[in-house]
Amino acid sequence: MAAKLVRAQHLRDIEPLFVELPDGLSDPAVELRACLLGELALIGSGDGRRSLEAYAERLGELGHPLARLPRTRLDIEHRFAVRVRGLGSVKTVKQLRSRFPEAPSTDGGAVVGRGASDARDDGRANAAALPFRAGGWAREPEARFFTLPNPLSLDDFGISFIKELPLRCLAGEGSRRGRALACVTTADDVLNELFTASYVGGVNGQGQGGAYARLYAWDSFYALMGMPTGVPLLEAVRRAADHRWLRFMAFTDWFHHDTSDLAFAVLDPTRTRVAVLAATDTDAHRDRPA
Known part of the structure; x- marks a missing residue:
């Protein structure tokens, strides 16, 4: 209203x-x-x-x-509710690679990924998932957090690192034709996708008003950075610049490349903590026989 x-x-x-x-x-x-x-x-x-x-x-x-x-x-919110012709959902590897610089795959990244420890935090995971739940996306998002035994080189923060994490969204990676890919993105790109997830809503869901879509986006954004909500927004924007942000996709039962798939990985400034958020608007039962 x-x-x-x-x-x-x-x-x-x-x-x-x-x-x-x-x-x-x-x-x-x-x-x-x-x-x-x-x-x-x-x-x-x-x-x-x-x-x-x-x-x-x-x-x-x-x-x-x-x-x-x-x-x-805020300037970081410049894309909220703004439609740009030709810039719809990123559904294919070609689209992802054409819009964002690819993060290199390295053997060092794979080694560090295998040593990552699960740092479960249900409250933080619930906050990260808010935009997708509010928008009625078809499936429950995956929000995971990991700690690393040693600082991760920025050059090693790529798909070879992510593929070693025990993620549901990457289960069966390689079972479909195609190669997993990670690209470097920016904080405003991630924040805009979080806003859009609830503002537009899922295929079978309902979009939220701009006021609460904005709030859910910021709550999720804070959760990805592991930041208390009491931190002022402008301070959060400043700190976001010190994080490393990735988009990634793969060819698994999670990523269908036909409606909306999103997956982000965030490396904190100490380079010892990683957050991953993956969401899909594809019905989990779509491919099952009636």
Whole structure:
């Protein structure tokens, strides 16, 4: 409803809704106004309006989850809800290689990958999976975390390293025709994909409004970096630049290359911790006989 109002109404017609400050968060009208602020932020509207700023500050005092998001779109969010002709989902190795520089496959990466230890963290995994669950993607995402016995060279952070990790998404790698591939990407690319996962929604799911899609994307982004949600967003952006971000794909029963497949690996600045997030919108029962 908030998204529709922002698209259909002028700011001058929306602004009077924020004159009276809320006493609590239980009123559905308060939730609608919180979402309105979120939608306005995504289109760069309402910043500096006294009534809107006061309402946003009050939501923060009451502990509303959307209140931790800035009232303006950050540069790292520049692609949120923006469609670029010719840049749809990356479904093939050719598309992946044409858009991103390939990370080399090295023997050293394979050696370090075999020594990685599983660092299970259910809370962190749930946060990382939020955009895909909210968007109703067909299958449960895989969110995994690993620690390394020694710092990993950036040159060794590639597909040969990832293939040695005990990942469900790579089970049976090589059973389908094709070669697994990893490419270097950027923090804004990953964040945009997390936003789009819930904003657009899965094939059989439902897209979320921009306000909560933005929140889920940031929660997932923080989880991938192993960062507490109390860290300010601009500080998180600064720290993200010190991480190494990869996209990868393979030819397994997980990656179908026909709807939406996403897989990321993130190396922290110490080069001793790795997070992996893989999601697919392909129905797990699609290929099974009726």
